[in-house]
Amino acid sequence: MVVDRPRLSLGRILEMNLGFLGLQFSFGLQQGNMAPIYSYLGANESQLPMLQLAGPLTGLLIQPLIGALSDRTTGRWGRRTPYFVLGAVLCCVGLFAMPLSSSILMAASLLWVLDAGNNITMEPYRAYVSDRLAPEQRQFGFLSQSAFTGLAQMLAFLTPSILVGLGMNQDWVDAHHIPYTVRVVFTIGAVLSLSTILWSIWRVPELPLTQAERAEIEARPAGAGATLLEIAHAIRDMPRAMRKLGLMSVFQWFGMSGYWTYAVYSLGRTIYHTADPQTSAFHSAVLTNGEVAAFYNAVAFVGAFAMVPVARRIGPGPLHALALVCGGLGMLALPLVETKALLFVPAIGVGLAWGSIMGNPYAILTSAIPPARTGVYMGIFNMMIVLPMLLFAVVMSRLDLGVVSIGFDVYHRLLASDPRNMLRVCGACLIAAGLAVAWVEEGRLRKPGAA
Numbered sequence: 001m002v003v004d005r006p007r008l009s010l011g012r013i014l015e016m017n018l019g020f021l022g023l024q025f026s027f028g029l030q031q032g033n034m035a036p037i038y039s040y041l042g043a044n045e046s047q048l049p050m051l052q053l054a055g056p057l058t059g060l061l062i063q064p065l066i067g068a069l070s071d072r073t074t075g076r077w078g079r080r081t082p083y084f085v086l087g088a089v090l091c092c093v094g095l096f097a098m099p100l101s102s103s104i105l106m107a108a109s110l111l112w113v114l115d116a117g118n119n120i121t122m123e124p125y126r127a128y129v130s131d132r133l134a135p136e137q138r139q140f141g142f143l144s145q146s147a148f149t150g151l152a153q154m155l156a157f158l159t160p161s162i163l164v165g166l167g168m169n170q171d172w173v174d175a176h177h178i179p180y181t182v183r184v185v186f187t188i189g190a191v192l193s194l195s196t197i198l199w200s201i202w203r204v205p206e207l208p209l210t211q212a213e214r215a216e217i218e219a220r221p222a223g224a225g226a227t228l229l230e231i232a233h234a235i236r237d238m239p240r241a242m243r244k245l246g247l248m249s250v251f252q253w254f255g256m257s258g259y260w261t262y263a264v265y266s267l268g269r270t271i272y273h274t275a276d277p278q279t280s281a282f283h284s285a286v287l288t289n290g291e292v293a294a295f296y297n298a299v300a301f302v303g304a305f306a307m308v309p310v311a312r313r314i315g316p317g318p319l320h321a322l323a324l325v326c327g328g329l330g331m332l333a334l335p336l337v338e339t340k341a342l343l344f345v346p347a348i349g350v351g352l353a354w355g356s357i358m359g360n361p362y363a364i365l366t367s368a369i370p371p372a373r374t375g376v377y378m379g380i381f382n383m384m385i386v387l388p389m390l391l392f393a394v395v396m397s398r399l400d401l402g403v404v405s406i407g408f409d410v411y412h413r414l415l416a417s418d419p420r421n422m423l424r425v426c427g428a429c430l431i432a433a434g435l436a437v438a439w440v441e442e443g444r445l446r447k448p449g450a451a
Contacts, residue, residue: 016204022196028156039277049397056389067379078206090117146359150301158294253388255429265419299351327353328430335420
């Protein structure tokens with residue numbers, strides 16, 4: 001079903017994506033702080049991938065379901081808006097409580113709450129952009145989400161260093177060794193996650209369903225079983241371009257998961273010569289990792305806008321392939337750097353890759369999926385993100401449950417428990433992802449007159 005969408009001004013497109021600022025500030029806090037929080041509470045490095053399972057598991061279970069439900073919602077508040085609000089509230093609660101954790105179990109439980117909120121919001125938000133924008137504006141819509149992702153995560157990573165610069169002691173910790181800078185920045189994130197999403201849906205509300213759209217939704221079978229069947233049918237009917245993007249996603253998200261988990265530990269070895277999370281040197285490594293991450297997210301913020309005309313010239317597929325290779329080379333170079341100032345050079349490549357990851361694959365995807373099933377396909381596409389993260393946890397870590405053990409513990413067995421080796425694996429994965437996306441011809445610019 002083709003529905004004409006009114007063109008929005010640049011300002012309105014930015015306002016409708018402002019919620020991504022709060023949503024991605026939350027993700028930035030997780031990327032930069034969850035592994036150190038677990039370490040402060042007594043976890044060892046080899047356990048970290050398993051302790052991060054909340055994100056991929058909630059994504060795997062929640063996003064396809066929420067995407068399918070939002071496709072079928074016809075209430076007075078819109079198709080996507082109820083999920084935005086519910087997810088934002090859960091995210092707010094999780095962020096506020098996380099730095100108060102007194103044990104690994106408490107932190108892991110709160111991470112499930114936080115990730116549930118993030119995942120309930122994420123895919124309806126992407127579907128909302130596709131619903132609201134005319135096809136010719138969607139490329140800019142998704143790349144503006146990339147830009148807000150870069151800005152939000154830049155702020156999330158940089159704020160602890162700003163607090164220290166304003167006079168907070170980086171070594172001021174609570175009874176559970178968690179720095180008070182973490183408490184402050186998580187509280188800021190709780191406020192942002194709720195306020196920015198509410199602003200977006202107030203300023204740029206969803207379009208009312210047309211009679212034809214409402215009739216099409218109401219004609220579908222109702223109930224939980226019908227929703228699950230819809231997901232199964234969507235997987236069966238998955239467009240070819242989406243299937244090809246799956247191979248890229250395996251390498252892309254395996255590499256990004258490893259980078260987010262172990263970058264701070266690599267910097268601790270190479271720059272501050274420590275592996276002990278209870279030392280001031282490790283606190284300095286966390287702050288430096290935040291500064292480097294803030295820089296690469298700033299690159300992603302600027303690069304996302306700069307990619308718009310390039311994508312129009314060569315297509316989002318080749319552009320994404322090039323950006324991923326740049327990111328892979330950057331990750332390969334980071335373990336070789338032993339001076340803080342030089343860390344920002346390879347971070348440029350990581351930033352270009354991240355700016356592209358959050359926009360270009362979705363530009364390819366939305367041109368290939370039917371509009372009536374946007375929500376469910378966005379949710380299924382997220383499965384292609386979380387499954388590699390689950391694979392990363394099982395391959396790299398090990399969890400002993402008494403009777404049975406889960407995982408292969410490659411981090412300890414083959415990588416010698418050295419996070420620098422992990423970053424080298426991540427770099428190779430991003431280069432492989434670049435080669436894989438180059439195979440997706442649907443992302444290439446079509447010549448005039450081509451079929």
